Every structure is written in C-alpha cells, then in structure tokens.
Amino acid sequence: MHNKDSLPVRTNPSTRPIARHHSASYIAHRVKESLTTRVSKLICAIFLSLLLCLGIVFFILWISLRPHRPRFHISGFSLPGLGKPDGFETAHISFKITAHNPNQNVGVYYDSMDGSVFYKEKRVGSTNLTHPFYQDPKNTSWIEGALRGPTMAVNKDRWMEMGRDRDQGKVVFRLEVVSVIRFKVYTWHSKSHRMHANCYIEVGWDGMLLSGTKDKRCPVYFT
Numbered sequence: 594m595h596n597k598d599s600l601p602v603r604t605n606p607s608t609r610p611i612a613r614h615h616s617a618s619y620i621a622h623r624v625k626e627s628l629t630t631r632v633s634k635l636i637c638a639i640f641l642s643l644l645l646c647l648g649i650v651f652f653i654l655w656i657s658l659r660p661h662r663p664r665f666h667i668s669g670f671s672l673p674g675l676g677k678p679d680g681f682e683t684a685h686i687s688f689k690i691t692a693h694n695p696n697q698n699v700g701v702y703y704d705s706m707d708g709s710v711f712y713k714e715k716r717v718g719s720t721n722l723t724h725p726f727y728q729d730p731k732n733t734s735w736i737e738g739a740l741r742g743p744t745m746a747v748n749k750d751r752w753m754e755m756g757r758d759r760d761q762g763k764v765v766f767r768l769e770v771v772s773v774i775r776f777k778v779y780t781w782h783s784k785s786h787r788m789h790a791n792c793y794i795e796v797g798w799d800g801m802l803l804s805g806t807k808d809k810r811c812p813v814y815f816t
Contacts, residue, residue: 660776660783663701663728664693665790665811667768667802668735675759675800681752685741686710686718688768690792690811693733700777701728704785708738711767712755718745722770727777736770759798768792770811787816 669689674680688708694701703726709719718740728734758764770790776783792811795803 660699660778661695662788662813662815663774663790664695665770665792665813666691666693666808667792667794667806667811668808670766670768670794670796670802672755672764672796672800675755675764675796676798678753678756681747681749684745684747684752685739686745687737687739688794690736690738690768690770690790691733692728692736694728694730696730696776698730698778700730702726702775702777702782703728704773704775706736706770706772709769709771710740711769712751712764714767715751717747717751717766720744763795763797763803764800766794766796768794768811789814789816 667688667690670686671688672684672686674684688710690708692703703723705725706722707719708722710717720738720740722736722738726734755764768791770792772788772790773785774788775785790811790813792809793806795806797803
C-alpha cells in the first residue's frame with residue numbers, strides 16, 4: 594500500500610555507472626597490438642645499435658688504413674769552395690735527406706725519385722737520386738745525392754751572386770725532390786701519385802748546412 598503524499602523519485606541517468614563490456618577478441622587484439630609495437634621498437638633499437646657499431650669499426654679501419662704522405666727532412670748539404678772566386682769551375686753540391694713512412698699498416702713503392710737544386714728559383718742542377726724501392730711501414734730511408742760536372746749549371750755571374758750572399762751571412766737554396774709513388778695496403782695497390790718535397794736550405798760562409806735548417810721538415814704535396 595502506497596502513501597498518497599509521497600512523490601516518485603527519478604534517478605538522473607548521468608549519475609548511473611556505465612558498464613563497459615569488452616569481448617575477449619577485443620582484449621586479445623589490444624594485447625597483440627601492444628606486443629607488436631614493443632617488438633618493432635626492440636628490432637629498431639638493435640638495428641640502430643648494430644649500425645652504430647659498424648660505423649665505429651669502419652671509422653677506426655679508415656683512420657688506421659688511410660695513407661699518410663711520406664715525411665722528408667734535410668739532414669746534410671754542402672757546397673765546397675763557395676768562397677773561392679773561381680770555385681764555379683769545379684763546383685759540386687752534395688746533400689742527404691731522409692724519407693720516412695709514418696703509416697702503421699701502409700707500405701710505399703717509390704717508382705722514381707729525382708732531385709733538383711734551385712738558387713733564387715733558377716735551377717742549379719738536377720739528378721736521379723735512387724732506383725725504385727719499397728718502403729715498409731714505420732720505416733726511414735736515407736737518400737744521398739750529388740751534383741757535379743754536366744749535372745751542374747753554374748756560371749761566373751751566378752757564382753759571384755752566391756758569393757755576395759755568403760758575405761752577408763748565408764746562401765739560400767731550395768732542394769726539390771720529385772717522386773712517383775704508390776701505396777700498398779696488404780694486397781691492394783693504389784694508383785701512382787706524383788709527389789713533391791721542397792726543402793729550404795741555408796748554408797754558411799763555409800758552404801755547409803747551417804744548424805737552423807738541419808733536420809728541418811720539408812713540405813710535401815701531390816700533383
């Protein structure tokens with residue numbers, strides 16, 4: 594029996610809890626999708642890590658196998674009789690240089706090597722320096738050269754000009770060494786390169802190399 598004075602109470606639909614029903618197939622699909630995403634990220638991470646490791650390995654190999662230019666130093670130079678007025682008639686030049694291979698794993702083939710001496714950019718003489726040879730990595734070769742007789746081109750006027758420089762304290766020469774070289778990395782051989790080494794030389798009143806340029810490094814470039 595109902596009370597006639599009571600009013601019916603209506604519940605607001607928005608306050609009712611909403612029941613969420615997911616089927617088993619939907620849940621399985623979400624789980625599968627999540628696993629696929631994780632696997633994809635893992636594969637990408639592994640691939641990028643391998644790529645980074647390979648890049649580092651190749652960079653190290655490139656650094657260790659990249660050929661470096663040989664290094665030249667002037668170790669001796671003499672022009673006897675520089676103080677004699679008629680010294681040009683019997684003038685001769687002798688010099689010594691070192692060629693160093695700075696590479697750790699790269700050898701150098703010297704197919705040819707010629708030397709020329711210049712005074713005020715005028716050629717004094719030139720000569721062949723050595724027969725073809727192979728230079729092992731981290732090895733230094735001593736090379737000697739001499740200019741005399743037909744390999745010299747010094748007249749009286751040029752000799753007197755050298756004498757005036759001598760009286761002022763020093764005579765400056767430039768020794769240019771031109772070589773044709775090839776690099777060797779294990780069984781691989783590079784193409785031929787034409788290499789120039791320029792040694793700037795100062796001799797004193799006695800025609801001997803001054804200490805300031807002894808063992809000085811000679812700039813090297815390719816053409």
